[in-house]
Amino acid sequence: MDEAKTEELILAAARTIFVRKGKEGARMQEIANEAGVNKMLLHYYFRNKEQLFRRVVEDIVKQLIISVVRISVQADTFREFLETFIDRHIDFLKSNQDIFYFLLWEIRKDETIAKDIIMETFMSMGGTPFDYITEKINDAVEAGEIRPMHAPDFALSLASLDIFPFFVMPLFSSVGRLNESQVEELLERRKQEVFRVLWNDIKR
Amino acid sequence: MDEAKTEELILAAARTIFVRKGKEGARMQEIANEAGVNKMLLHYYFRNKEQLFRRVVEDIVKQLIISVVRISVQADTFREFLETFIDRHIDFLKSNQDIFYFLLWEIRKDETIAKDIIMETFMSMGGTPFDYITEKINDAVEAGEIRPMHAPDFALSLASLDIFPFFVMPLFSSVGRLNESQVEELLERRKQEVFRVLWNDIKR
DNA sequence: GTCTATAATAAGATAGAC
């Protein structure tokens, strides 16, 4: 087994376990098992748990940002932009739910670790998703396509309607006694729901 | 120091630490320090960490449910109900942000513990908040006050717009480079924002 | 670079005196 491959195996395993159990809940032995390598190699490559953790958070944030950039939409109208953004964003969230739980939890628990990494990474990549959306909104307001508004308010509503359902779905489906197919239907309807609610609120 | 008081001290401290650090991140010694009692007493009163944790989660969920019940609104119209509900709910969230992070994280991490307690507690108290809102919606739809709709869709949008901003605020304020007073203003505007967006979508 | 063995430490749990 050569260097690069082992390191990759460990990183992938560490990511899986950290995201699932959090920094403290994760065990070095568990990560080693998941990676199929000797526990000692985690220390060889990453010195200690702390550094392995930091590296995992860094990689997640970078991937997240790249995905968001990829989600960026070339659209002539704000309506078209919004429709496409919601569509792609929800698809993305479907496959990456766990990352958001993990990041938000770790950020709140220990602001100095995850939050710093996130901001540094954003800045090194030329801006935040927030800046991107704010610009789109302001352009559309100026062009008279949508009513004048405070961009952060809208961005926050958009993020809420997009992201939150994925957060609470495990609890929501119990509390609402929804079976699996009902949950599936609900998430399918979600894209149109979110677009309709927001668009009705802002269109001229 | 008599029995009841010590037990209360420990419970309050355990809640603070568990909510802040999660089940694994919390240390028995840390809880003892926070409570100002000998570490050994945690075992005397609650046998082990697991049982102390369960007790804390139970208490939080019960308090949450009682608060929601207290939030219940006697209103003649759905419009009035919605307005008041949002107002009280956001006020409540302002003072209880951390609990939601904690509960959602613990639920996702280990469904069998927190989720079971939550559902049991809901049931022992005669129903979920979800049932309550669903009933209100269906009544208002029948009365022709609002358009026909799928109740879970609306409940989910309501919950998203209400709760999510509190979740992401620490990150959002960095990413959006908002200072403290801007965050304060934004949260103040939130009640009207949420009501307007939702009401425009459902009114007849 | 990888392994086995083991050290070092941290953390939960208990015994027994008061």
Added chain:
DNA sequence: GTCTATCTTATTATAGAC
């Protein structure tokens, strides 16, 4: 009920052979 001291176990981390 509460304390000090201690045990036990779990977990991270390192030494040293190959």
